[in-house]
Amino acid sequence: MEMQGVILKEDARYPSLLKKISKDAPLQLYYKGEWDEQIFENCLAVVGSRQMTSYGKRVVERVVTGVASAGITIVSGFMYGVDATAHKMALLAGGRTIAVMPCGIDLIHPEYQLDLYTEILKNKGLIISEYEGKTQPVTWTYPRRNRIVAGLSQATLVVEAGEKSGSLITANLARKFKRKIFSVPGPIFSETAKGTNQLIKTGAEMVFSEKDILNFYKIPCFNFEEKKTIINNSGSILEKQIMEYLQREPLEIDILSRFLGIPSSKLGANLSLMEMKGLIEQDNGKYYLC
Amino acid sequence: MLVKVKSVAHIGLETIPVDVEVNVANKGLPAFDIVGLPDKAVAESKERVKTAILSSGMEFPNKKITVNLAPADVQKEGASYDLPIAIAIIAAESDFKISEKSLFFGELSLDGSLRHTKGVFLLGLFAQQSGTRFEKIFVPKDSANEATIFQGIKVLAIENLSQLFLHLTSQKIIKPIPYQELTETRSLLTPEFDMSEILGQEQTKRAMEITAAGSHNLLMTGSPGAGKTMLARALPGILPFLSDEESLEVTKIYSLSGQIPAGGSLIRTPPFRSPHHSTSQVGLIGGGQRPLPGEISLAHRGVLFLDEFNEFPRHILESLRQPLEDGYLTISRSKERVKYPARFTLVASSNPCPCGYLNHPKKRCICSSQQIKKYQKKVSGPILDRIDLHVEVPSVEIKELSDNQKAAEFLEPSSAIRERVLKARKIQNQRFLNEIIFTNAEMKNEQIKKYCKLAKEVEQVLQQAGSKFQLSARSYLKMIKIARTIADLENSQDIQLNHMAEALQYRPKNYEGI
Numbered sequence: 188m189e190m191q192g193v194i195l196k197e198d199a200r201y202p203s204l205l206k207k208i209s210k211d212a213p214l215q216l217y218y219k220g221e222w223d224e225q226i227f228e229n230c231l232a233v234v235g236s237r238q239m240t241s242y243g244k245r246v247v248e249r250v251v252t253g254v255a256s257a258g259i260t261i262v263s264g265f266m267y268g269v270d271a272t273a274h275k276m277a278l279l280a281g282g283r284t285i286a287v288m289p290c291g292i293d294l295i296h297p298e299y300q301l302d303l304y305t306e307i308l309k310n311k312g313l314i315i316s317e318y319e320g321k322t323q324p325v326t327w328t329y330p331r332r333n334r335i336v337a338g339l340s341q342a343t344l345v346v347e348a349g350e351k352s353g354s355l356i357t358a359n360l361a362r363k364f365k366r367k368i369f370s371v372p373g374p375i376f377s378e379t380a381k382g383t384n385q386l387i388k389t390g391a392e393m394v395f396s397e398k399d400i401l402n403f404y405k406i407p408c409f410n411f412e413e414k415k416t417i418i419n420n421s422g423s424i425l426e427k428q429i430m431e432y433l434q435r436e437p438l439e440i441d442i443l444s445r446f447l448g449i450p451s452s453k454l455g456a457n458l459s460l461m462e463m464k465g466l467i468e469q470d471n472g473k474y475y476l477c
Numbered sequence: 478m479l480v481k482v483k484s485v486a487h488i489g490l491e492t493i494p495v496d497v498e499v500n501v502a503n504k505g506l507p508a509f510d511i512v513g514l515p516d517k518a519v520a521e522s523k524e525r526v527k528t529a530i531l532s533s534g535m536e537f538p539n540k541k542i543t544v545n546l547a548p549a550d551v552q553k554e555g556a557s558y559d560l561p562i563a564i565a566i567i568a569a570e571s572d573f574k575i576s577e578k579s580l581f582f583g584e585l586s587l588d589g590s591l592r593h594t595k596g597v598f599l600l601g602l603f604a605q606q607s608g609t610r611f612e613k614i615f616v617p618k619d620s621a622n623e624a625t626i627f628q629g630i631k632v633l634a635i636e637n638l639s640q641l642f643l644h645l646t647s648q649k650i651i652k653p654i655p656y657q658e659l660t661e662t663r664s665l666l667t668p669e670f671d672m673s674e675i676l677g678q679e680q681t682k683r684a685m686e687i688t689a690a691g692s693h694n695l696l697m698t699g700s701p702g703a704g705k706t707m708l709a710r711a712l713p714g715i716l717p718f719l720s721d722e723e724s725l726e727v728t729k730i731y732s733l734s735g736q737i738p739a740g741g742s743l744i745r746t747p748p749f750r751s752p753h754h755s756t757s758q759v760g761l762i763g764g765g766q767r768p769l770p771g772e773i774s775l776a777h778r779g780v781l782f783l784d785e786f787n788e789f790p791r792h793i794l795e796s797l798r799q800p801l802e803d804g805y806l807t808i809s810r811s812k813e814r815v816k817y818p819a820r821f822t823l824v825a826s827s828n829p830c831p832c833g834y835l836n837h838p839k840k841r842c843i844c845s846s847q848q849i850k851k852y853q854k855k856v857s858g859p860i861l862d863r864i865d866l867h868v869e870v871p872s873v874e875i876k877e878l879s880d881n882q883k884a885a886e887f888l889e890p891s892s893a894i895r896e897r898v899l900k901a902r903k904i905q906n907q908r909f910l911n912e913i914i915f916t917n918a919e920m921k922n923e924q925i926k927k928y929c930k931l932a933k934e935v936e937q938v939l940q941q942a943g944s945k946f947q948l949s950a951r952s953y954l955k956m957i958k959i960a961r962t963i964a965d966l967e968n969s970q971d972i973q974l975n976h977m978a979e980a981l982q983y984r985p986k987n988y989e990g991i
Contacts, residue, residue: 238842267846299847349841378841439871440982441679445883451679452963456978463938463945469986471829471836472869 191219191292193319202227208338208364213317216335217292220313226283229259229404232336232361234354235269235346236379241437241470243347243379246371247272250344253397255282257406262287262339264332265304265314267297269346269354274303278310285313285339289332291322333357342367342403344394348382355382358391367403369394422466425449425457430466430476437473480569483580483611484561485603486553487596489768489815490729492603497558497581498545499565505541511562513546516554525556525585526563533589533638538570552812554767556584557594560615563638564645573646576613580604583617583635590637591617595735598623598728598743604630613653615641619739623732625657626743659721659743670711672891676878679887681708684868684983686894689715690901691917691962694801694823694863696786699870700840701833705826708870709751709782712824714891716747716780717902723778726818730770730777748779750821754788762796768808768815773800776821786825787855794860797823801863804919822918823864827856837872865918865955866983901965917962922954929957935977942981956980 194201194216204227205212231254235243251273255261261277263270265286277284286307290296292314295304307314317335318328333356337343343361345368348354361368370391373380387393394400401408422430425447432438432446440458444451458474461467467474482497509523530537544562546553560583568575582600584592597616601624604611613631614624621634631653635641643649672682681697685708688695697705719727728744731737737744752761752772763771773781783789800806804820829835830849835842844852878884905916908928914920920928931939943953959980960972969976 237845241836271846297847299850441677441871441873444679445881445887448883448886450683450887452683452979453975455680455683455982456975459942459978459981460938460974463941463981472871 190221191217192222193217194222200224202339204230204341205335205338208334211334211364212338213335216315216317217319218313218315219292220308221311222313223311226260226285226311226313227339229406230262230285230340231259231400231404232262232340232343232357233269233273233346234263234333234336234343234348234357235273236348236352236354237266237268237270238379239268239272239347240377240379241473241475242373242377243269243371244272244470245475246346247276250346250371250394250397250400251276252280253408254400255284256280257397257401257404257408258282259400259404259406260285262336264289264329264336265296265300267300271300271303273346274307274312278306278312283310283312285315287332287335287339288314288316288318288324289328290316290324291318291320292316293321294323296324329353330356334360337361337366338364340366342369342400344369344371344400345383345386345391346371347373347379348386349378350381350385352382355386358386368392369400369403422461426461426466429454429457429461429474433467433474433476437475439473443474478569478572480565480575481577482561482565482568482575483577484558484582485580485600486551487555487599487733488551488813490599490733490817491815492599493548493551494603494607495551495553495558496545496547497561497565498547499562499569500543500545501538501566501569502541502543507539507541509542509544511544511546513544513549514552515546515558516552518556519546519553519558522556522559522562522585525559525587526566528587529559529585529589529638530563530567532587533642535567535639535642536570538566542566552767555594555596556592557582557596559583559585560591560617560635560641564615564641567638567642568645571642571646575645578610578612580611580614582614583620585638588637589639591619591635593617593619593739595620595737596732597621598732598737600624601627601630601632602725602729620737621654622740622742623728623737625654626659628656630656657742659724669713670707671714672711672894673888675704675707675711676875676884676888677873678704678708678870680982681868681870682889682894684866685712686715686898686966687959687962687983688712688822688824688866689717689894689898690966691865691905691958692822692915693865693918693959693962695825695866695868696861696864697824697826697868697870698829699826700835700837700872701828703870703872705870706784709780709784709824709826710749711891712780712782713747713749715894715898717895717899719745719747719778727778730774730817734770734775736775748776749782750776750779751782751784754783754785756789756793758793758796761793762800763806763817763819764808766810768810768813768817770817771806773797773819773821774806774817777818779821781821781823783823783825786827787852791855791857794856798859798863801860825864826870829853839872861985862949862951864985865959867985868983869986897966900968901962904965904968917958917965920958920961925954925957925961929961929972931957931972931977932974935960935972935974938974938977942984946981946984948984952985956984959983 255277261284337360368391370383370386561581597620605627618634800819830844834840960976963976
């Protein structure tokens, strides 16, 4: 039932962008799913830390959703953390996504992401690997895999990366292949932003929203930037105050209650209601603007 | 010559009378035997009794001595038969009468003095409940305080054998310890920490207030150093005092397991037990060859604090399910069946991941998502279902807080919080006057329907929350219970919108969203 096969480098269907990396291009690509050349037309590699923070998660949620719904294929490495979230968000946005495996085509790695694996295939996505059968993933296959991720894509987006993150390998490969690099800035104290900030310093383009990326692909974008208007709309004075604080940075309830001088019991009730209205959301103890 | 002395045996929390019969026969070879299912401690009392009598300057008869502990089919254990055996032997030799209405209980030291013995409280209770059958109890001085709250019973505190001999032969009478009224034993708690000593963590403190008020179970999740343990240790300071009946229940268990210190009396403060995660199942739940109460029973009417909740072996956590539901535990052995009460408030704390630093603002978590999932799944659904309040305890910067004026303003001493808790408890006592439960946390479906009527808008909010936050049916009910307690804390008859909205803050949250 499942479509699968192998495409050799000489094959006309071999992705042209990948072929351009010449000697680095894999000799053959094993794949699962439906091989449809359209999928390779506009590709964005999304890479980042396995230890994704809630900031990273929110970035992926926002940016990938915007990009994928505009028809750009999201390419990533199927690892947990940023990779998996990027695949997921692409699927949720109704977009297509390609997962490049560091192991043989018949393995699922990491295994517990089986659900995601089947979802990708179900939604006209592709699973790709240069290794046949049940080749085990080893330390050097991960960075090797990254060259395919970068090679398939016109641009690479680095969401979160520590100083020695594997995502930086992908970014460097993208640079070597003369592809565009996007990087998401983060606080200078954050461990998981050291790599991305460094990329920006050395010439990667900063990403503030999906708009930056869509511009690069020359895809017009609509209906963004309208969210801010909510603040000025309805809601009590307290709600507005809360949103003003949260606009600056995500906060825990205790800190917010100290800023506002309201006991956490009372503030909690307000926050719950605002959360249900969809004004704010809570993740790992902190509140964010939606 | 045959002498009969009365004593008791404890089987679980039950007490039965035991006749200590001593026969000192002039015929036969000199011997000293104890029969009537004695355990090792009772059998060894031969040596203690003999040496103690000699040390007290009395003669130990060089005759055939037979001791029978009746009824013969009940296992006798512990060292508390030393005193009745010794005094019976002395009485047989010195030829004085011992009243049938006196109970003797206590362990002897080799020098003839009496040692602190566990179970004196249960003895006093038994003596009182048996009506006029027993009038006096002779117990070690160190343990005598335990029995002073029983009216109508004369408690004689014995220091050593010779003192008791002089009393029984009416040479020097010992005065009974005066009866102490139950209400007088109430004392103030001195918890380890006062809530006002802990800076920040306002939401967790609030959750503790709700926990204390409605005896809801609480789970705190947070990185190491966030202050979870300290907060839990401050909890006893805001718990309501034990009522007189509760106090009796708790003291029974403590007396039986020998947890009352020498000279100690009734336990008036809610127990706070924090067993380490290496505690065995028997240690936590209770049991053993002769079933003894475990930590959960020692936490009866108080708090069982399980630090590092996820580190407890799963089978041990699972065994908490039944007592959490029923409030008691029955331990069955082939020979006997004992029931120990275990109505405690569970306060658990756990790390978000194995390394503990998931989402820590400064430190980096080194766990893979699979490890995190595995770690969080260690506590089973049914156990989590029995925990009402879930809070995240964020890491705080002490320095930042100590300079923060608002943080200082929000500080409340434990006594102020307790005031509110007491009021809320009062409301609950009124509410459940005709029910078999005491607190909001114990409400079952039918009581929730009866006592937690929701206005339409409140119901609506809860329903919206149910779909927005994906609340399970059980969580749904928990939210109502918590809202009820919050309303009680505010002395509000109805559950209002803000009560429900606050309750939603304590819903179970998914830690890792991906």
